[in-house]
Amino acid sequence: MFPLLPKKQFLDKDAQLKVVACIAEAENRTTGEIRVFMEPHCKFVDPLDRAKEIFKELAMEKTVARNAVIIYIAFADRQFALFGDAAIYEKAGGPEFWKQAAATLSLHMRQHEYTEGLCNCIRVLGDALATHFPPDPSIQKNELPDEIVFGK
Numbered sequence: 001m002f003p004l005l006p007k008k009q010f011l012d013k014d015a016q017l018k019v020v021a022c023i024a025e026a027e028n029r030t031t032g033e034i035r036v037f038m039e040p041h042c043k044f045v046d047p048l049d050r051a052k053e054i055f056k057e058l059a060m061e062k063t064v065a066r067n068a069v070i071i072y073i074a075f076a077d078r079q080f081a082l083f084g085d086a087a088i089y090e091k092a093g094g095p096e097f098w099k100q101a102a103a104t105l106s107l108h109m110r111q112h113e114y115t116e117g118l119c120n121c122i123r124v125l126g127d128a129l130a131t132h133f134p135p136d137p138s139i140q141k142n143e144l145p146d147e148i149v150f151g152k
Contacts (some may be wrong), residue, residue: 007038010038011077015115016148023146026126031133032088033068033144034125035060036118039151042074050074051081061085063143067123067133070104071118080105080107082121101125
């Protein structure tokens, strides 16, 4: 759980630019894709279910190597979830890796360090992607946009 804040205070323009830059930096070392989706309220009891739904809505399962990851945040509900496609989920270490990545984000969020938390989480995910999915010239660079997606 993290403090309740409106969208504008959760990530201002400069913070958004930092997060997008972290995504681009992480993706430069891999064929993997990272997206951040933020909305005020989670439509489901379990934010992981919502993350899976958004993953599909954003067509993230269509990456060539099936190695996309989404960071889902429902900032007004103070919830988040990480979800990785089949290939990266297993190769990164299964449930234990994802719990550790989530713990990193959670710690920062509780300390009101939203930008730092997102960037650290992106770095952790990017390291796993780079380890298991290094750059490959046969795969199009940046299959998905890097910008943060805001829901309603």
